[in-house]
Amino acid sequence: MAATYTAVHPVRRPEGRPARDDFAFVTGTIPGLQDGQVLVENLLLSVDPYMREALEFEDWQEGFGMEGRTLGRVVASREPSLPVGAIVFHRHGWSTHAILGPRDTRRIVEPADGVPLSAYLGILGGTGLTAYVGLTRVAKLQPGEDLFVSAAAGAVGSAVGQIARVLGARRIVGSAGSAAKVDRLVQELGFDAAFDYHGGDLSKKLAEAAPDGVDVYFDNVGGDHLEAAIDGLREFGRIAWCGAIAQYDSLRTPPAAPRNLFDVVGKRIRLEGFLVRDHGDVRPEFEDFITPHLRSGAVRVDETVVDGFENIVDAFLGLLAGENTGKMLVRAGS
Amino acid sequence: MAATYTAVHPVRRPEGRPARDDFAFVTGTIPGLQDGQVLVENLLLSVDPYMREALEFEDWQEGFGMEGRTLGRVVASREPSLPVGAIVFHRHGWSTHAILGPRDTRRIVEPADGVPLSAYLGILGGTGLTAYVGLTRVAKLQPGEDLFVSAAAGAVGSAVGQIARVLGARRIVGSAGSAAKVDRLVQELGFDAAFDYHGGDLSKKLAEAAPDGVDVYFDNVGGDHLEAAIDGLREFGRIAWCGAIAQYDSLRTPPAAPRNLFDVVGKRIRLEGFLVRDHGDVRPEFEDFITPHLRSGAVRVDETVVDGFENIVDAFLGLLAGENTGKMLVRAGS
Numbered sequence A, B: 001m002a003a004t005y006t007a008v009h010p011v012r013r014p015e016g017r018p019a020r021d022d023f024a025f026v027t028g029t030i031p032g033l034q035d036g037q038v039l040v041e042n043l044l045l046s047v048d049p050y051m052r053e054a055l056e057f058e059d060w061q062e063g064f065g066m067e068g069r070t071l072g073r074v075v076a077s078r079e080p081s082l083p084v085g086a087i088v089f090h091r092h093g094w095s096t097h098a099i100l101g102p103r104d105t106r107r108i109v110e111p112a113d114g115v116p117l118s119a120y121l122g123i124l125g126g127t128g129l130t131a132y133v134g135l136t137r138v139a140k141l142q143p144g145e146d147l148f149v150s151a152a153a154g155a156v157g158s159a160v161g162q163i164a165r166v167l168g169a170r171r172i173v174g175s176a177g178s179a180a181k182v183d184r185l186v187q188e189l190g191f192d193a194a195f196d197y198h199g200g201d202l203s204k205k206l207a208e209a210a211p212d213g214v215d216v217y218f219d220n221v222g223g224d225h226l227e228a229a230i231d232g233l234r235e236f237g238r239i240a241w242c243g244a245i246a247q248y249d250s251l252r253t254p255p256a257a258p259r260n261l262f263d264v265v266g267k268r269i270r271l272e273g274f275l276v277r278d279h280g281d282v283r284p285e286f287e288d289f290i291t292p293h294l295r296s297g298a299v300r301v302d303e304t305v306v307d308g309f310e311n312i313v314d315a316f317l318g319l320l321a322g323e324n325t326g327k328m329l330v331r332a333g334s
Helices: A050-057 A117-121 A126-138 A155-166 A179-187 A202-209 A223-232 A245-250 A276-296 A309-320 B050-057 B117-121 B126-138 B155-166 B179-187 B202-209 B223-232 B245-250 B276-296 B309-320
Strands: A004-010 A023-029 A038-046 A070-077 A087-090 A097-100 A105-107 A147-149 A172-176 A193-196 A214-219 A233-241 A270-273 A303-307 A327-331 B004-010 B023-029 B038-046 B070-077 B087-090 B097-100 B147-149 B172-176 B193-196 B214-219 B233-241 B270-273 B303-307 B327-331
Touching: A004 A309, A038 A087, A038 A117, A038 A309, A070 A097, A070 A117, A087 A097, A087 A117, A117 A327, A126 A155, A126 A214, A126 A233, A126 A276, A147 A155, A155 A172, A155 A214, A172 A179, A172 A202, A179 A193, A193 A202, A202 A223, A214 A223, A223 A233, A303 A309, A309 A327, B004 B309, B023 B309, B038 B087, B038 B117, B038 B309, B070 B097, B070 B117, B087 B097, B087 B117, B117 B327, B126 B155, B126 B214, B126 B233, B126 B276, B147 B155, B155 B172, B155 B214, B172 B179, B172 B202, B179 B193, B193 B202, B202 B223, B214 B223, B223 B233, B303 B309, B309 B327
Parallel strands: A147 A172, A147 A214, A172 A193, A214 A233, A233 A270, A303 A327, B147 B172, B147 B214, B172 B193, B214 B233, B233 B270, B303 B327
Antiparallel strands: A004 A023, A038 A070, A038 A097, A038 A327, A070 A087, A087 A105, A270 B270, B004 B023, B038 B070, B038 B097, B038 B327, B070 B087
16 A cells, blocks of 8 residues: 555635646545544546636645545545445545545445446546436436537536437537547437537527527536527527536636627526536436436547546646547556 | 608717617508408507617518507598597507508507506516516516616506505515616615615615615616626526617626626526417406506506607617616607
């Protein structure tokens, strides 16, 4: 068992897009456990767009690194409910190890047959829950309705498209940042149409991809995508806005809001912001819903895995640059 | 009985704010009735902000003038269900007379005791229903919650404030366009605070009027008011957006959307546009709700009445210039 840990600390508030020098790898001696504590070796770490925002507000705390969703294995225990070997989900990532108690962890007792452990950080975790909550609780997508999702090749976006399909959506359209991602959405992830958002008029591109309009827009981007979606939405359309990856670099000067916002009145559009953390009560329902679809292959585990904890900063920067398809993960453990 | 009618026709599409020359008074001979028709002499005519928008799309039809909500009396009848003397609500205003059938009219059989006829064009009509639907169906205002309404001295705004009070709202704050209107909101219409929106930072003015924030914003204005409201709303706040009087003059180039729109995500705000015409099914519930409050005086009939059909264009232009308090009506009949 390692006597030292390595963690990533933020050491500088980024100006615009974060850079490698905004972070530092630090090492320290793992302290002894107290009663009720376990030592967890982290196996799989999630890097997520929201972490860019967290960098603005992070407490720059000492200790085991930045907040991050993680799967780990208990390697030493003074807590009977979490024996050595137990697999746990927790939020103390960006570190090779964490010292935790039962309240900080959610034990993953029985990984479902045919579902990889990594799914608990992606489609079966907060990413999938975000997609499911946005579709069923916020947008209230109905079978037969048409959907547009931005950043569709990202973790949440690809979950939205796949979950919307099994919820009975009719036409599913996505935007992505490269021709390769566009191809992947249509050929591998079951999208009916997709377009590259670079260059040209987004409203026109959406109109070409969804000539009859859409009922629901799942917004991961904001800005010009939101404007195009308002143009493309039908009357009584709904927008579930779960975050804005394009805006995290410019929180202090957010981009222009859609010039056509007034159309929400004439079209009776509902625009609603949400954070998945308010919807933890939906998790059991979601797990029951998604697991059979994962087993059958109707919904795919869509992920990019970077090997080695030493590459976590590069993985995060790559995520912000759109280098991933699906969920971006770092494999840290053995 | 008059053998001729006078009606107002739009004769020119307004550039920006409409002017008197955009309209013409025309006279004609009243045609004979066919079976199933009645001749109605209009008594009270409503002028409303939405008519500015209608001018952009009006069909410039020949006949009895522009669309407008009106109360009239049957003066000749070839329809047994609508005898001479019956009072009817209809939408063929901007004229001294209208020829209508049962489908075009809603008969007002029993005006409630202590409720003036004019209320059926205002607080007891589409204006009040707009306020009630926006508060109960769109914003879902709960007892004890705090409210901000823009254009609060207007017909819908003053209904919103008064209806919110009897629905159990706690702090009710409004904006208006003059110091006199601000005084009136607080001293006569039961608002807890109000401010003049001219000059200065609206977010700051709202924060002074509602230091603890608000739960609901009823938007009659859009633009900078919407931006201030997003700043002032608490988490899980709701915006019911029913129209935008300030924007009707500039539909072709709508004003800037709120720069802080992205905050709807972090605050989990719901923004929803609505049109009262989708909610006609709520009318019976609303009438049952509001009538006792009108009788008791808890809700006031708040109106500005201009005498003489010949003044209807000036009344409409005055409405757009904010010269009214409450519902703007024209008394045309004898």
